[in-house]
Amino acid sequence: MEQIFASDTAIVTGGTRGIGWAVANQLVDRGARVLLVGRNPHQLEQRVQELNQKVPEHAFGFACDMAEQPDSSKQITEYALKMIGRPTLLLNGAGGASVTHALDAPWTLWVDDFEVKFFGYLAMTRAILPIMMEQRRGVIVNLVGIAGKDPNPALAIASAVNGALNGVMKVLADDASAYDVRIVNVNPGATQTDLLTAMAKAHATESKKNIGEVLDEMRAKSPLKRLPGPMDIARIVIFLMSSDSQFVTGTSIDVDGGIHRGV
Ligand SMILES: NC(=O)c1ccc[n+]([C@@H]2O[C@H](COP(=O)([O-])OP(=O)(O)OC[C@H]3O[C@@H](n4cnc5c(N)ncnc54)[C@H](OP(=O)(O)O)[C@@H]3O)[C@@H](O)[C@H]2O)c1
Structure with missing residues (x-):
């Protein structure tokens, strides 16, 4: 496989399962050194081992709860600098989507879901972006979700979180562009x-x-x-992280099989 990420170092939050795991595999297969982040330490260790069996000494793991911000992001960044060097790629993928209507959701669920995904992605980006800007090199891809553009009453909190992420990542991309650093959101459909x-x-x-x-x-x-399966989304993330998409930033890409009606 072409080693297009041989000089890259990547952090993948939510890297132990689902879409993040598919992206981590693709990155390692193409030469990147990767730091996986998840909560479950046993699963994390197993995943790191799986990757290192394919390509020795290319994978590392850091267990933490992305709800605990900005501390978790600071700790991840310090660990990344020690183990893989200055990150050039970041996938923000640690999160979920509660099935709930806006009035039914207890207040604590609103706060919890914003803490993990909105503040998790924002804190991680705020920690890594200055390092990328200093290097004048880097790509951040965020797994957001189509509900951010096409709000879904049964996914009320996810609609709000994803909408907020579309807004904040746009302004961060504006700030980063002058430094040749790109930020792109990906909106998977039900995967x-x-x-x-x-x-x-x-x-x-x-x-x-x-x-x-x-x-x-x-x-x-x-x-x-x-x-779609995780690989259907991961392939697009890999394209967006590669130099083939060097003119794509400050936008979101729908990978939803056409279900969203907006054009
Ligand atoms: N699948 C879909 O249909 C879909 C659609 C639109 C958007 N998305 C978005 O895409 C992202 C990835 O989704 P997925 O389907 O791949 O999810 P998944 O299969 O459930 O995997 C979630 C990953 O995130 C980690 N994670 C979750 N909460 C965490 C926390 N508080 N702290 C640290 N790590 C945490 C999990 O690790 P641990 O279990 O170890 O914590 C796991 O590695 C999410 O943000 C999701 O909202 C998914």
């Missing part, structure tokens, strides 16, 4: 990961259907009549 299983379970409970029926309905609604 087959643990998160989607949890969301389908919650929808199933709410609508008194089984998970299979909920997933079948999602596939039926999709213009392509199927749901």
Whole structure:
């Protein structure tokens, strides 16, 4: 495989499962040294081992809760500088999406979900962006979500978090552009990961259907009549991190199989 990231060092939050794990694999396969971030230390260790079995000494792990900001981001950055050097790539991917309507959600859930995803992505970006700007080199990709553009009443908090991320990443991209550093948001549609299983379970409970029926309905609604897997999203992230997309910044790319009606 072409080693297009041989001189790159990457941090992947949410790198132990789902889309983040698919991206971490692709980065290591293409030569990058990668620091994975997740909460579960056992899974983290296992994932780091898997990557190092493919390409020795290319993967490291840091266990922390991204809800604890800005401390977690500072600790991750210090560890990255020690283990992989100055980061040139960042994937913000640690997060989820609670299935809830705006009035039903307890206040604590609003705060928790904003802490993990909005403040998690923002704090990580604020920690890494100055290092990238100093190097005049770097790409940050954020896994955001189509609900940020097309708010979904059943994903009320995720709609707000993702909308806020679209706004803040645009202004950060404005600040970073003069330093040749790019920031791009990616909006996956419903993608087959643990998160989607949890969301389908919650929808199933709410609508008194089984998970299979909920997933079948999602596939039926999709213009392509199927749901993407983590690799479908990871391939786009890799393209956006590569120099092939060097004129793409300050925007968001939908990878939703065409389900979102906006153009
Ligand atoms: N899948 C979809 O349909 C979809 C659609 C739109 C947007 N997205 C967004 O894409 C991102 C990744 O989703 P995914 O489907 O790949 O999720 P996933 O399969 O559930 O994986 C989530 C990853 O994030 C980590 N994580 C979660 N909360 C964390 C926390 N508080 N602190 C540190 N790490 C944390 C998890 O590690 P631990 O378990 O060890 O904590 C895991 O590595 C999320 O932001 C999600 O909202 C997903």
